[in-house]
Amino acid sequence: MKPIYYPEPFRIKSVEPLKMLTRAERERKIAEAGYNVFSLASRDVYIDLLTDSGTGAMSSDQWAGVMLGDESYAGADCYYKVQENAKEIFGFDYIQLVHQGRAAEKVLLPILLEGKKYAIANMHFDTTRAHVELAGARAIDCTVKEALDTTKYYPFKGNMDTDRLEEHIKELGAENIGVIIMTITNNSAGGQPVSVANIRKTRDIAHKYGIKFMIDAARYAENSYFVKQREEEFKNSTIEEIVKASFEGADCFTMSAKKDAIVNMGGLIGCRDKAVFELVKQRCISFEGFITYGGMSGRDIEALARGLKEGIDEHYLRYRIGQMEYLAARLDEAGIAYQSPVGGHAVFVDAKKLLPHIPYYEFPAQALAIELYLEAGIRACDIGSYMLGNDPDTGKQLEADFEFTRLAIPRRVYTQSHLDVIADALINIKERASSIKGYKIVEEPPILRHFTAKLKPLG
Ligand SMILES: *Cc1c(COP(=O)(O)O)cnc(C)c1O
Secondary structure, eight states, rough: OOOOOOOOSSSOOOOOOOOOOOOHHHHHHHHHTTTOGSOOOOGGSSEEOOOSSOOOOOHHHHHHHHOOOOSSSSSHHHHHHHHHHHHHOOOSSEEESSHHHHHHHHHHHHHHHHTTTEESSSSSOHHHHHHHHHHEEEEOOOOOGGOOOOTTTOTTHHHHHHHHHHHHHHHHHHGEEEEEESSSSSSSTTTTTTOOOHHHHHHHHHHHOOEEEEEEEEEHHHHHHHHHHGGGGGTOOOOHHHHHHHTTOOOEEEEEETTHHHHHHHHHEEEEEEHHHHHHHHHHHHHTOOOOOOOOOOOHHHHHHHHHTTOOOOHHHHHHHHHHHHHHHHHHTTTTSSSSOSSSSSSEEEEHHHHTTGGGGOOOOHHHHHHHHHHEEEEEEESSSHHOOOOOOTOOOOOOOOOOOEEEOOOTSSSSHHHHHHHHEEEEEEHHHGGGGOOEEEEEEEESGGGGEEEOOOO
């Protein structure tokens, strides 16, 4: 019996035409881009899976909100609306608008890390790690070991390893740890969910040692949907109830609204402690803008207020996660390995398994990303040794734990036929996998090289 996937709970009112290049044109474009997908012009891409961040399609209601956005400097209508919606959804008294997730980190983390040496997370997202380090602390990751085996089923591969967390606290000294962070879903582990039981246990450990507990909430709605599917206690709960249970007792949260709030730009900070919130407001005024707009235009705030509600709609989430499950099932049929079970916002294809003849220092996940572009105009990206870069001390290429080619799916943008194109392209690539060659880097900057490096095919 074929499983039933959940179709789009919307119809299309406005379309954005896509150009379809020939294979010869794509060969030329990728060569001109130095075999770096970040250097491709988006007009030369047919299906853009570079990221799900800020790339979603807004609803007709959100677009109507754009026109109604109040652009007053202070106390705009849309400010009150976003406050009301966020307080209702997250159960926090103090909410601050900022322009995106890393702005929330820039404002909040230095407050939590003042005089401290460490932050511990189930896994820090890149920008979170950067802001921990900019605040003078070190970021320690503590994901469950089940996340490392891509083919083994485990319902909550995003979880914190709570035994290891407690060992770290004892070893490093609770007084040196400024914050314990739970990233939901765990983006860097493959968009993998975290159970509410694990959130509660982590929160209780943090509080037992007097450490602040923060949620990085970029994909809190997708996480809540997985909890409903996989955690017995919540099988009859609404998404709203699961969100409340997830945030209960957390001291603060940061959120990139460019993901689950389905807007192109926006972010939030939530706090429970009034003293912390006073500092947040001061820093927000210096870095982002006055507290009632926080670096956003009124129209964007209005769209965010509406998107917060749309992002937790269960029909939408069933379709959203259903898209990942559909694509994953097509890869299962074809014997193509990925971080399994599939996560909430992307399929992380295991390039090490698909291209076993390409060693890590010839970048198998980057090679697969380039093949996807050549095959069907699909833009994906490397989450592997190419992205990891060189050892800063020795200058030698580091070997990543995973060689993933990430297919991030924008929200409400691509149809099931697009997903079929992606699956068919991967199947075609698998058939000729042994003839695919690795790459070498011919030009690279010292840091964050994957955005701008130039490469050359080997052989
Ligand atoms: C995207 C993201 C961020 C940063 O948000 P931006 O809006 O891109 O600045 C932080 N944490 C996680 C988990 C994210 O996915």
